[in-house]
Every structure is written in structure tokens, then in C-alpha cells.
Amino acid sequence: MPTSDKPADETETRTPRQRLSPDTRIPLILDAALVEFSARGYNATRIDDIAARAGLSKGGLYAHFSGKDKVFEALLKRSLVAPVLEIESLLDHSADMRSLIEHLVDLLHAQLTNPVMRATARLLFSEGHRLPDVVALWRQNTLDAMHFQLGVLLRRCVAQGLCKDSAVVRHPWLILSPVAHTLIQQLAFGTLPPKELRQARDAHVDMLCELLLMT
Amino acid sequence: MPTSDKPADETETRTPRQRLSPDTRIPLILDAALVEFSARGYNATRIDDIAARAGLSKGGLYAHFSGKDKVFEALLKRSLVAPVLEIESLLDHSADMRSLIEHLVDLLHAQLTNPVMRATARLLFSEGHRLPDVVALWRQNTLDAMHFQLGVLLRRCVAQGLCKDSAVVRHPWLILSPVAHTLIQQLAFGTLPPKELRQARDAHVDMLCELLLMT
DNA sequence: ATCGTTACCGACCAACTAGTCGTTAGTATA
DNA sequence: TATACTAACGACTAGTTGGTCGGTAACGAT
Numbered sequence: 001m002p003t004s005d006k007p008a009d010e011t012e013t014r015t016p017r018q019r020l021s022p023d024t025r026i027p028l029i030l031d032a033a034l035v036e037f038s039a040r041g042y043n044a045t046r047i048d049d050i051a052a053r054a055g056l057s058k059g060g061l062y063a064h065f066s067g068k069d070k071v072f073e074a075l076l077k078r079s080l081v082a083p084v085l086e087i088e089s090l091l092d093h094s095a096d097m098r099s100l101i102e103h104l105v106d107l108l109h110a111q112l113t114n115p116v117m118r119a120t121a122r123l124l125f126s127e128g129h130r131l132p133d134v135v136a137l138w139r140q141n142t143l144d145a146m147h148f149q150l151g152v153l154l155r156r157c158v159a160q161g162l163c164k165d166s167a168v169v170r171h172p173w174l175i176l177s178p179v180a181h182t183l184i185q186q187l188a189f190g191t192l193p194p195k196e197l198r199q200a201r202d203a204h205v206d207m208l209c210e211l212l213l214m215t
Numbered sequence: 216m217p218t219s220d221k222p223a224d225e226t227e228t229r230t231p232r233q234r235l236s237p238d239t240r241i242p243l244i245l246d247a248a249l250v251e252f253s254a255r256g257y258n259a260t261r262i263d264d265i266a267a268r269a270g271l272s273k274g275g276l277y278a279h280f281s282g283k284d285k286v287f288e289a290l291l292k293r294s295l296v297a298p299v300l301e302i303e304s305l306l307d308h309s310a311d312m313r314s315l316i317e318h319l320v321d322l323l324h325a326q327l328t329n330p331v332m333r334a335t336a337r338l339l340f341s342e343g344h345r346l347p348d349v350v351a352l353w354r355q356n357t358l359d360a361m362h363f364q365l366g367v368l369l370r371r372c373v374a375q376g377l378c379k380d381s382a383v384v385r386h387p388w389l390i391l392s393p394v395a396h397t398l399i400q401q402l403a404f405g406t407l408p409p410k411e412l413r414q415a416r417d418a419h420v421d422m423l424c425e426l427l428l429m430t
Numbered sequence: 431a432t433c434g435t436t437a438c439c440g441a442c443c444a445a446c447t448a449g450t451c452g453t454t455a456g457t458a459t460a
Numbered sequence: 461t462a463t464a465c466t467a468a469c470g471a472c473t474a475g476t477t478g479g480t481c482g483g484t485a486a487c488g489a490t
Contacts (some may be wrong), residue, residue: 019456019467031321041341043258046449058449062470068448115216125402126256126341139404167425180399181392187340199349199386205383207389211425234486249483262478273479275438391435432490439484446476454469460462 026064026074042072042127046193066158069130076134078156079120080141085150091158094153097162101208109201112186121185138152147172154212163212178204219270221323233270240281241289248290253334257287257342267301280308291349294335295356302364312377316423324416328403337402362387378427393419 032053036045047068051061065071089107093100111117128135149203150172157163168174182200186192192200220393235243240282249266251260255391262283266276280286304322343350365387372378383389400405405413 018454019469022467023468030340041256041258043256046446051371054465057469059451059470062449063467066449073255093450124338125337125399128403129405134404143400167418167421170419171414174393174418174422177392177396178389180396181388184340184395184399188343189345200388203386203389206386207289207426210382211422232438237437261476271437272439274481277479278437281479304447331482419436433487433488434490435486435488437486439482441481442482443478445478448473448475450470450473451471453471454467456467457465459464 015055022064023055025054028181029056029061029071030075030078031066033071034116034119034123037075037127038074038122042068042130047071051202071109071132072127073134074118076123076128076131079116080134080138083118090153094157097157098209099211099215100157102144104175105201105204105208108176109182109197109204112179112182113197118186119184125187133188146176150175157212162214166211166213168208168211175208178197178207222363237279237286238272239267244271244276244279244286245293247329248286249334249338252287252290252363253337253340256285257338257345262286287342288346291335291338291343291346291353294331295349295353302368307366312372312428313424315372317420318425319390320416320423321417323391324412324419326395327394327397328412331412333401336398340402364392370395372427377429379429381426383423385427390423391423 029050033045033050036050036053039045047061050059050071054061061071065074086107088102090104093103124135124138151169154163154169154172154175158165158169163169178200182192182197192206230313244265248260251265251310254260262276263273265286266273269276274355280289284364301322305319308318329344339350339353366384369378369384369390373380373384378384397407397412399421
């Protein structure tokens with residue numbers, strides 16, 4: 001029996017070589033980068049780790065991206081396109097104000113439990129200063145757009161006599177703020193138990209009902 | 216004129232050697248570490264940078280701390296002792312509910328504009344996972360304590376007939392949440408212009424008045 | 431003055447890692 | 461099957477940085 005050309009006790013699975021087109025490989029790399037970057041931050045993440053998770057070697061990765069920072073940039077830019085809030089789906093409930101509020105809060109909290117969104121948010125806060133223009137773009141496309149849409153929606157409800165003209169109608173970001181609080185807790189303390197999340201959701205609904213519902 | 220023993224164009228001020236007692240040097244090191252860590256994150260910060268900002272060399276720094284992680288730990292632990300909210304100062308205003316609310320919101324927003332607090336918060340979110348026990352301690356000492364104190368205060372106001380029994384009385388964290396929203400914006404987008412900060416403050420007051428004031 | 435203590439210096443080392451590049455091997459086309 | 465193309469490999473380089481250590485100098489005590 002000939003001795004193998006590799007040490008015989010190699011238990012690792014040596015996937016021979018997987019050749020993929022850039023269109024399928026690049027998303028794999030970005031998925032891997034999201035996991036690695038958000039787990040350890042930009043500097044502590046090694047290119048080799050991203051490459052390994054994406055199923056290729058560092059050299060292979062450099063065939064698709066010219067540097068670590070380019071991977072990071074592409075990663076954040078990809079997350080720009082995701083719509084955060086589909087206001088349209090709220091219109092189905094616009095007859096009953098309470099169910100509209102509940103649906104809205106549920107939509108917001110669903111974002112909180114989305115791991116991809118959480119990872120992106122963590123990167124945005126801790127490493128966003130590397131790409132100020134991308135962050136500014138995200139602010140426009142996501143945060144400001146959300147505030148605007150909420151404002152339009154609520155003012156229409158007021159005009160239709162469905163709800164009171166409250167401070168949160170004039171300042172729609174107040175509606176989002178309880179979610180910001182929960183997000184901060186999740187970033188600082190890790191995932192919250194479902195019970196606490198449900199309580200946060202209910203408290204949020206209570207407050208909005210108190211502010212908006214006609215007595 | 217004899218040539219100096221150093222290159223003549225050395226413009227840097229070579230402070231000969233400043234010998235300080237640990238009691239005065241260590242705070243200097245932690246101050247420097249807060250600036251450096253919060254500006255660039257844990258991994259991107261070099262020991263030499265902290266040392267230079269603290270006015271000594273790397274070797275000198277290692278006379279006080281046995282490693283980079285120990286500096287970081289001492290830094291976060293120091294910030295634990297700072298009281299975040301002096302509930303007592305609110306009691307002076309407890310006669311007039313509106314002025315109590317305004318004073319409370321002003322206290323919270325003052326924290327937001329405190330650069331030390333902002334830097335600590337940034338570190339807590341982006342690098343807190345390195346020291347989970349310190350973070351847990353911070354949660355107990357600061358966040359939970361604040362929620363508790365707010366709850367006590369508000370329930371007393373309700374009992375005295377000063378304000379309504381609102382959702383925010385049952386869930387005091389809702390009162391803090393607009394501040395969380397502003398904090399997130401500051402972390403992601405840098406310092407906000409004073410005008411926006413004032414608008415956020417006013418909106419916050421408006422909402423709380425709407426929720427709490429007897430009509 | 432001298433002596434002991436210790437905060438501090440700075441050259442050095444060892445480990446780590448971003449990025450390079452000549453080579454290898456899948457895949458498509460003829 | 462032969463050939464061209466290119467995704468992928470992996471050993472290597474160059475630069476960076478956490479940590480060490482023998483020595484130096486400031487300061488208090490006698």
C-alpha cells in the first residue's frame with residue numbers, strides 16, 4: 001500500500017476546488033463577510049476567515065475584490081436596497097386604527113428579530129465611520145424615507161378623523177423610538193428573551209394607542 | 216557653533232521624562248484610552264497611541280497595566296461608577312408636572328451631549344462582547360436602576376394625582392426610548408446639529424406631556 | 431551627598447495578516 | 461480531443477503591533 005501524498009490522518013474534508021461564476025460566488029462572499037464582520041468587527045476579521053466561510057481561498061477572494069475595504073463597502077451597499085418598511089401593507093388596516101397600530105409595531109419588531117438586519121445595524125454603528133458616504137446614503141434611503149412615509153400615513157389618518165393629532169403625528173420618529181431602545185439593548189446585551197420582546201411590543205402598542213386613538 | 220547631538224530640524228518637543236505616581240498617571244492613561252478606543256475601536260487602537268496620548272512610552276504604560284485588554288477593562292469599569300440620572304434633582308420640580316417632565320428630558324439629553332458618555336456608549340455597543348460581565352454589571356447599575364427609579368417616581372406622581380396613569384408609567388423604559396433613538400443617530404451619523412437636538416428635545420417633551428398631563 | 435526605589439524608556443522580538451503572484455485546474459468552445 | 465480562458469490556489473513578502481527586558485533617571489529618605 002503506497003503512502004498517500006498527504007498525511008494519512010488528515011481528517012479535514014478537502015473539497016477539491018469549486019469553480020463558480022462571480023455572479024454566484026460574490027453573494028457567497030458577502031454573506032460570509034456579513035457573518036464575520038458583524039461577529040468580530042472590521043479589524044479583527046481576517047480575509048482568510050471570510051474566504052474560508054465563502055468556500056474559497058484568500059487568493060480566490062482577491063480575484064473578486066481588490067481589498068478588504070472593498071468587501072466591506074460592497075457588503076453595506078448591498079444592504080441599502082432592502083426596503084425596511086412596506087407602508088403599503090399597512091393600508092389594508094387603515095380602517096381600524098388600533099389594528100393599524102398593531103400591524104405597524106409588528107412590522108417594526110419583525111425587523112428587530114431579523115438577524116441580517118441586526119448584523120447590518122451593528123456594523124453601521126461600530127464601523128460606519130469608514131464609509132461616511134454609504135452611511136449617509138443609508139440614512140436617506142432608509143431612515144428619512146421611513147419618517148416621511150410614516151408622517152404621510154398618519155396625517156392622512158388624522159385628516160380622515162381616524163386618530164388624534166398627537167405629537168407623534170408631527171414627529172413620526174417618536175413612533176420608531178421604542179424600537180431603537182430595544183435595538184440598543186440587543187446590540188449591547190445580545191438577544192433578548194422572547195418574553196421581553198413581547199412585553200416591549202405590547203408596551204409600544206399601548207403607548208401608541210394612548211397617543212393616537214380617539215377616546 | 217557645535218552641531219547638536221540631535222538632528223537640528225527636530226521640531227517635536229522632547230519632554231525629557233515626566234515621572235508621575237500611579238494615582239495620577241493611571242487616570243491619564245484611561246482618559247487617553249477612552250479617546251483612542253472610541254475613535255478607532257479596540258483592535259485598530261495601538262498601545263503606542265494610548266501611551267503617547269497619556270504622555271509616556273509603551274514600556275511605561277506596561278508598568279501600570281499588564282496588557283491591552285486590562286486597559287480596556289479598567290476603562291469600562293471606571294465608567295460604571297458615574298451616576299447617570301440624579302432622580303433627587305427632579306423632586307424639586309415635582310409640584311408642577313410639566314416642569315418635572317421638562318427637567319427630566321433635559322437631564323436625559325444632557326447625557327447625550329456628554330462626549331465621555333457617548334464614547335463609552337459606542338464602546339459598549341461595538342466592543343462590549345469582550346467583557347460580558349462588565350456589560351451585565353453596567354446594565355444592572357445603570358439601565359435597570361434608571362427604569363426602576365423612573366417607575367417609582369412616576370407611580371408616586373400618579374398616586375398624588377399629579378399625572379395620568381399612562382402606559383409610560385407602567386413601562387418607564389418608554390420614557391427613555393426617544394433618547395435611544397437620538398443616541399443611535401449620533402452613533403451612526405456623528406454629532407447632530409444643535410437645531411435637530413433641540414427639536415428632538417421639544418418633541419420628546421410634547422409626547423410626554425400628552426401622555427402624562429391631566430387634561 | 432548617597433542610596434534605594436520605581437516610574438519610565440526604547441530597542442527588540444515574535445506573531446500575525448493584508449496583499450502578491452506564478453501556478454493549477456475546472457469549463458466552455460471548436 | 462485540443463485549446464483558450466479564468467476562477468482558484470497557496471506559498472511568500474512586507475508591514476504592523478502586542479508584549480519584553482535591560483537599563484535609565486527622577487525623587488524621597490537618611
